[in-house]
Amino acid sequence: GIQVEQSPPDLILQEGANSTLRCNFSDSVNNLQWFHQNPWGQLINLFYIPSGTKQNGRLSATTVATERYSLLYISSSQTTDSGVYFCAVFATDKLIFGTGTRLQVFP
């Protein structure tokens, strides 16, 4: 089956720093979504991004489907950005999640 790898697995930042999270997938996919799981366990859909670039405030995402990767950019990070970021790809008949990047932002 398709493999979804995220890097880095852990990231520690000071408030105000920028970061880039990467999602690599091993096969062609129909779409890709980014999610944020906050420290309370809630999963929030950040982007539905099968290809191209999207921006939402301090967050932006780029998917290059032909090269099988997606990037999530977080600018001017805040403590509320802490949590785990997952990418998920649709392959065959289901949405498969990566293992996540755990982000900690300190004041």
Added chain:
Amino acid sequence: DSGVTQTPKHLITATGQRVTLRCSPRSGDLSVYWYQQSLDQGLQFLIQYYNGEERAKGNILERFSAQQFPDLHSELNLSSLELGDSALYFCASSLGQAYNSPLHFGNGTRLTVT
């Protein structure tokens, strides 16, 4: 608030018991998905329903079953519970299918089996 409602929020039960988790999708969404999140397995897809019909199946155990009712709410039934079934169970919904629609998750049901 995603608009997806899951009940109960927490459930504590004993091994061998049976529980039912309930999910109400966002208004207008036709697809419902169930995922299990445990510490060592990450987010695992269990099953998907679209407009009342099963559409995709993941690593769902035979002890688990689900259905989607005519009003589009869904229930996940877990029986003969084992300690290893302790996990966070998420329901998600989308307007269409997973390949062309963003998923929106409920807050989950935390199941503890003792």
